[in-house]
Amino acid sequence: KNEVEQSPQNLTAQEGEFITINCSYSVGISALHWLQQHPGGGIVSLFMLSSGKKKHGRLIATINIQEKHSSLHITASHPRDSAVYICAVRLNAGNNRKLIWGLGTSLAVNP
Amino acid sequence: NAGVTQTPKFRILKIGQSMTLQCTQDMNHNYMYWYRQDPGMGLKLIYYSVGAGITDKGEVPNGYNVSRSTTEDFPLRLELAAPSQTSVYFCASSASYEQYFGPGTRLTVT
Numbered sequence: 001k002n003e004v005e006q007s008p009q010n011l012t013a014q015e016g017e018f019i020t021i022n023c024s025y026s027v028g029i030s031a032l033h034w035l036q037q038h039p040g041g042g043i044v045s046l047f048m049l050s051s052g053k054k055k056h057g058r059l060i061a062t063i064n065i066q067e068k069h070s071s072l073h074i075t076a077s078h079p080r081d082s083a084v085y086i087c088a089v090r091l092n093a094g095n096n097r098k099l100i101w102g103l104g105t106s107l108a109v110n111p
Numbered sequence: 112n113a114g115v116t117q118t119p120k121f122r123i124l125k126i127g128q129s130m131t132l133q134c135t136q137d138m139n140h141n142y143m144y145w146y147r148q149d150p151g152m153g154l155k156l157i158y159y160s161v162g163a164g165i166t167d168k169g170e171v172p173n174g175y176n177v178s179r180s181t182t183e184d185f186p187l188r189l190e191l192a193a194p195s196q197t198s199v200y201f202c203a204s205s206a207s208y209e210q211y212f213g214p215g216t217r218l219t220v221t
Contacts (some may be wrong), residue, residue: 086154
């Protein structure tokens with residue numbers, strides 16, 4: 001079992017829909033990252049959070065440390081949001097420069 | 112700023128050949144990382160560096176070597192390429208905890 005699990009693995013939505021991607025982890029963490037990997041392969045950091053909620057444009061990320069769970073929400077989804085969304089966690093012990101990566105959620109938003 | 116640049120973008124190697132994947136960042140970041148991404152798998156850390164002259168192994172270092180002679184450059188060397196090294200390779204850098212990624216190098220070993 002991976003230490004970082006994402007669900008769903010694949011997601012198809014219609015333009016305008018509200019989207020939720022989930023990330024659960026089984027280890028103690030100091031922070032959680034959400035990243036976006038474009039169809040061309042490039043990886044961009046979206047959020048880094050250790051508590052509460054962050055918002056950037058149509059993207060919202062939340063984390064519940066007690067439940068070891070984070071969600072990434074996309075409001076008013078658009079075809080340009082089609083990408084793989086990756087959750088990664090930074091451990092709260094040892095060398096916490098290293099990240100443990102989820103396998104990603106592949107999102108397709110249809111017009 | 113160009114950010115993190117990687118060369119080449121694509122490469123096909125024959126089994127047993129060697130090559131160096133180049134990575135350069137112009138953000139004066141101390142931390143640099145090399146990852147590989149296999150289909151259907153999460154990113155795996157190969158090597159990382161906390162500053163010039165200092166490198167350390169990640170999860171999957173076998174078959175690779177790195178050096179960090181300057182803050183800007185972090186090349187990854189493949190000696191005796193094997194088909195198992197067919198993958199997409201990403202270089203990243205960070206000043207604190209947010210990592211900035213290069214565009215990737217798609218390597219095929221046949």
